[in-house]
Amino acid sequence: xxxxxxGNNMRILRIFxxxxxxxxxxxxxxxxxxxxxxxxxxxxxxxxxxAILQNNGAGTTLPYITSYYLLLVVAGAFLTAHVEEDVxxxxxxxxxxxxxxxxxxxxxxxxxxxxxxxxxxxxxxxxIVCAIFFSFFxxxxxxxxxxxxxxxxxxxxxxxxxxxxxxxxxxxxLAFWIQDIRGLYQVIEIVMLIFAGFLVPLELxxxxxxxxxxxxxFAYMIYFPVVSFQGKLPLDTMLHVIELQCxxxxxxxxxxxxxWRKGIQKFTAAGQ
Amino acid sequence: xxxxxxxxxxKYYKIYExxxxxxxxxxxxxxxxxxxSKAVDNISFEIEExxxxxxxxxxxxxxTTTLKCLSGLLYPTSGDVSVLNYKPFERxxxxxxxxxxxxxxxxxxxxxxxxxxxxALNKEIYQIPSKKYASVxxxxxxxxxxxxxxxxxxxxxxxxxxMKCELIAALLHTPRVLFLDEPTIGLDVVMQKKLRxxxxxxNTEYNSTxxxxxxxxxxxxxxxxxxxxxxxxxxxYDGSLDEIVIKYAPYKLITVILHKKVERAQLQxxxxxxxxxxxxxxxxxxxxxxxxxxxxxxxxxxxxxxxIEEPDIEGIIRDVFAKGGK
Numbered sequence: 001x002x003x004x005x006x007g008n009n010m011r012i013l014r015i016f017x018x019x020x021x022x023x024x025x026x027x028x029x030x031x032x033x034x035x036x037x038x039x040x041x042x043x044x045x046x047x048x049x050x051a052i053l054q055n056n057g058a059g060t061t062l063p064y065i066t067s068y069y070l071l072l073v074v075a076g077a078f079l080t081a082h083v084e085e086d087v088x089x090x091x092x093x094x095x096x097x098x099x100x101x102x103x104x105x106x107x108x109x110x111x112x113x114x115x116x117x118x119x120x121x122x123x124x125x126x127x128i129v130c131a132i133f134f135s136f137f138x139x140x141x142x143x144x145x146x147x148x149x150x151x152x153x154x155x156x157x158x159x160x161x162x163x164x165x166x167x168x169x170x171x172x173x174l175a176f177w178i179q180d181i182r183g184l185y186q187v188i189e190i191v192m193l194i195f196a197g198f199l200v201p202l203e204l205x206x207x208x209x210x211x212x213x214x215x216x217x218f219a220y221m222i223y224f225p226v227v228s229f230q231g232k233l234p235l236d237t238m239l240h241v242i243e244l245q246c247x248x249x250x251x252x253x254x255x256x257x258x259x260w261r262k263g264i265q266k267f268t269a270a271g272q
Numbered sequence: 273x274x275x276x277x278x279x280x281x282x283k284y285y286k287i288y289e290x291x292x293x294x295x296x297x298x299x300x301x302x303x304x305x306x307x308x309s310k311a312v313d314n315i316s317f318e319i320e321e322x323x324x325x326x327x328x329x330x331x332x333x334x335x336t337t338t339l340k341c342l343s344g345l346l347y348p349t350s351g352d353v354s355v356l357n358y359k360p361f362e363r364x365x366x367x368x369x370x371x372x373x374x375x376x377x378x379x380x381x382x383x384x385x386x387x388x389x390x391x392a393l394n395k396e397i398y399q400i401p402s403k404k405y406a407s408v409x410x411x412x413x414x415x416x417x418x419x420x421x422x423x424x425x426x427x428x429x430x431x432x433x434x435m436k437c438e439l440i441a442a443l444l445h446t447p448r449v450l451f452l453d454e455p456t457i458g459l460d461v462v463m464q465k466k467l468r469x470x471x472x473x474x475n476t477e478y479n480s481t482x483x484x485x486x487x488x489x490x491x492x493x494x495x496x497x498x499x500x501x502x503x504x505x506x507x508x509y510d511g512s513l514d515e516i517v518i519k520y521a522p523y524k525l526i527t528v529i530l531h532k533k534v535e536r537a538q539l540q541x542x543x544x545x546x547x548x549x550x551x552x553x554x555x556x557x558x559x560x561x562x563x564x565x566x567x568x569x570x571x572x573x574x575x576x577x578x579x580i581e582e583p584d585i586e587g588i589i590r591d592v593f594a595k596g597g598k
Contacts, residue, residue, distance in 0.1 A: 018389055018390075018392075018393055101344065101345055102368065102372070102373050104369050264347070267345070268346070269345045
């Protein structure tokens, strides 16, 4: 289930291109969503800047915290899949899933390749923001320099995306059993804000909470890609992160597969 | 060869019933009352290759549920379903490449892009060779007269044009089995006729097996020799459209236009008066006596014109529903 069974480059390319065309139709919407996601890290960055200047460091440094939040903007845009509401509301509850099931291509991979153009565009906005910042305040930017470490960063990022995507798909297909699922999504979003490192770098949380966050899967979706790109992780820690990401991924794939097989039997194709 | 085979198919849903009002909502927090809705209840039928069968019934009869079970969207509660020797719910890709399901007004086309983009996607999804794709697209778009709108955003097309493009999207891979659920719904009569002609032509040219549901009896009358009538999830009738008339309407209608007024009582001796609006009178008479009664009318009454007709098919089917197929 890690790659499409009938992997056909043209099919994937066509799904991808169709969605690229689609986001071009709604280019301003995509930009607005990016600006909304930009607000939170920039506000926090300002807060930390004040805290560091007034409290003699506050346990961290300005270059570290600046690059953390800027890389967080890119990671949040690139790596946070937003498929769960489409899957639950449009596909399952409104019955649009029928249009996918009737065609000879896996639903999961359909959604996967549909999502990528949106992530790439949002990520590109993030990279532009980082590049602008770097051109003005390059000295405040901490970034990995070793080529092998950079290679591992890419692996961690790819695994993070797969993890995030599988997790969101699992949340989406919960709609086979739960009628109104938006409340649960709100809760998950709050949990992710804290434990994925969206609010505060996880090592700055109280020790118990910090420890808890490393046991949960969310850190491996956002936090670790960010800190690895900062060059903050030693080589052996990076390898350990990759191991744990693989373990979480296997678990999510298994959960998704089991839920899909059970859930699809409950699908009513209502309204379609 | 049996293309579709359905044996003892059941599809039941568990439905939650909420009592009305605020108190009902509070009660539902603790206890919920469920009941089982039998959308399809133990139906069996078989369809041969190349047959065009009409599936008719009132709203909620179980037509669409059956089509969804046959196309693999729904998991049957029990029973055996086989389409082209595949179990539809397993949704084997080889099976999906040979079928299509078209549901009136529900679309697989991309709303914001021209239809041609969705067709190109289907070309890749169904792995249609480029040559075949080009020729089928040319043929279908010519037949359906939409060649000039393929590059127009789908949202800007009329309902009829959209429906035609939906059909093209569903037929590009030239499916052997086609499930059409209300394909003419919402279309004007001219467009309905065009679509019917197209379906007939497609069935003949590709020898495809077609199962069609429709509320419009004209669709069924014009396209299907065989009909399956379903109500409350059960099959009431399965046979030819001609036989349904003989089985459920053992009478014919004789309409006469008279030169001068004839008393009701005199005509009543010949048959049941259905309409008495001088100078026009319509009588319902047993099928086997219709010629004899017609001859009597011509002989004994001042008849200007006489017409013997089969009863209206919609009326017969209404009778079938009313009698529950008995």
